[in-house]
Amino acid sequence: MSTRIDLLRRVEFPSHWPSKGVDPRSPPFELSPRPYRLSDIPNDSVFHVTEPIYVGEDRWSQVYRGTLQSSSLGTRENVVLKVFFQPYFPCSDPDASFSSPPGTFSSPTSYRHTEELLAWAEVWAYQKLGHLQGTKIPRLHGAFQVESPAIGDSQPHFAVLMSYVGGxxxxxxxxxxxxxxxxxxxxxxxxxxxxxxxxxxxxxxxxxxxxxxxxxxxxxxxxxxxxxxxxxxxxxxxxxxxxxxxxxxxxxxxxxxxxxxxxxxxxxxxxxxxxxxxxxxxxxxxxxxxxxxxxxxxxxxxxxxxxxxxxxxxxxxxx
Structure with a gap:
């Protein structure tokens, strides 16, 4: 199979963990004011899916294996694109002890899940463990906003690109x-x-x-x-x-x-x-x-x- 996922923008998150100065309560589940920077990338930046690894409803992310082709980012074969897709997020939080019930007030230290917060936390962790990338954890290649009907709709979603781990x-x-x-x-x-x-x-x-x-x-x-x-x-x-x-x-x-x-x-x-x-x-x-x-x-x-x-x-x- 070959399914196209377009990379629209590179996302540059702050180096600190996302709870600092973040209040995710404003609809539609977006951080405001935006604490990260978006930069456009050429419209030829495409991730070609060769294998869906972890996809379907009731999942926090949709994970695909494939090849990145881009004039600005280069070509990366055998990499993984992890797309955080809010429409498929589980209705119940598996870590309920840390989360507020849906629809309730969320403070700046809330652990309510959003695409932005999940992607930010993942990038923060990879940066924190930078010396372990490529050995004990995959190698992170960046965070992006992406879109593709193959994911489930045509809206931009947050994603992280990393090396594939076999075994x-x-x-x-x-x-x-x-x-x-x-x-x-x-x-x-x-x-x-x-x-x-x-x-x-x-x-x-x-x-x-x-x-x-x-x-x-x-x-x-x-x-x-x-x-x-x-x-x-x-x-x-x-x-x-x-x-x-x-x-x-x-x-x-x-x-x-x-x-x-x-x-x-x-x-x-x-x-x-x-x-x-x-x-x-x-x-x-x-x-x-x-x-x-x-x-x-x-x-x-x-x-x-x-x-x-x-x-x-x-x-x-x-x-």
């Missing part, structure tokens, strides 16, 4: 390495350790409220056989620290940190066997989860994530 999900790779078997295989434990280590590092680097789930953690294997975790989707990220305790409270940082840890626990349970069609029952998967923790304590007792979070996991013990 498989962390769940698929861990199952290949024995995470749902009872033969004592611990090869999968190293990948889960990398998962916990990297999320802890994100927190130390200043980001939290990460969308940690199977689809957003890919494993890319090298020809030599080594595995690298690559994390996707930072549109809901926020700072993990602020200058004052009052600001931390206003932006619900502690709740976001707890939320990330809960997502890690849930993903680990899935990796250990809590997957559709698996009939082993709860005790074996709980035991595998506990075995992972004991493995980490034995082999990598000095890990920062283990020192900070380890005592919280003692409740995992299986008699």
């Amino acid at each position: 498989v999900t962390i769940l698929e790779r861990c199952i290949e390495l024995g995470s749902v078997s009872d033969n004592g295989d611990t090869r999968w434990c190293s990948l889960v350790r990398d998962l916990f280590k990297q999320v802890h590092e994100f927190h130390q680097l200043g980001l939290c409220n990460l969308d940690i789930r199977e689809a957003n953690v890919k494993v890319v294997s090298s020809p030599e056989g080594s595995d690298t975790l690559v994390f996707l989707d930072f549109a809901t990220a926020r700072p993990s620290t602020f200058a004052t305790e009052l600001q931390k409270e206003q932006h619900k940082v502690n709740r976001a940190l707890v939320n990330d840890l809960a997502h890690l626990r849930g993903l680990l349970l899935t990796i250990c066997g809590d997957v559709p069609g698996w009939k082993g029952g709860p005790k074996p998967l709980f035991k595998r989860r506990w075995d992972f923790l004991q493995w980490a304590r034995k082999e990598h007792a000095g890990d920062a994530w283990l020192k900070e979070w380890g005592s919280d996991f003692n409740c995992w013990k299986v008699d």
Whole structure:
């Protein structure tokens, strides 16, 4: 297939996280006054879709793989265009503890989702993690306003362009390495350790409220056989620290940190066997989860994530 998406303008967001000085309450869901800069690009800038990766209704974004062709931006093959498409946003917020009900007043520290805020947060996170681009996260190629009937209408929408990440999900790779078997295989434990280590590092680097789930953690294997975790989707990220305790409270940082840890626990349970069609029952998967923790304590007792979070996991013990 080949579907055309036109790039209309480049979007240059401020370097700070979007809550600073932003009040998204004015209809039609646009920031006013506009805190970012738009610059026109030549009308020959086109993204040609070769594969829809993550599309359809009830999604925060429509994600396509393809090729960018542009006289000003150059040609980029095998890249991903992530389009934030408000008409398809879910009716309910998956992170309701951070959001106001639809139609209610939203303050400047609101976390109500808009296309602009999601794109801005994603760009902010990529800039914050600039040294990890191309290794632990994709490489960001810019933010744009785009339009195409193929997306769902002919109105401009915010989008980010980034490198494509292949590989498989962390769940698929861990199952290949024995995470749902009872033969004592611990090869999968190293990948889960990398998962916990990297999320802890994100927190130390200043980001939290990460969308940690199977689809957003890919494993890319090298020809030599080594595995690298690559994390996707930072549109809901926020700072993990602020200058004052009052600001931390206003932006619900502690709740976001707890939320990330809960997502890690849930993903680990899935990796250990809590997957559709698996009939082993709860005790074996709980035991595998506990075995992972004991493995980490034995082999990598000095890990920062283990020192900070380890005592919280003692409740995992299986008699």
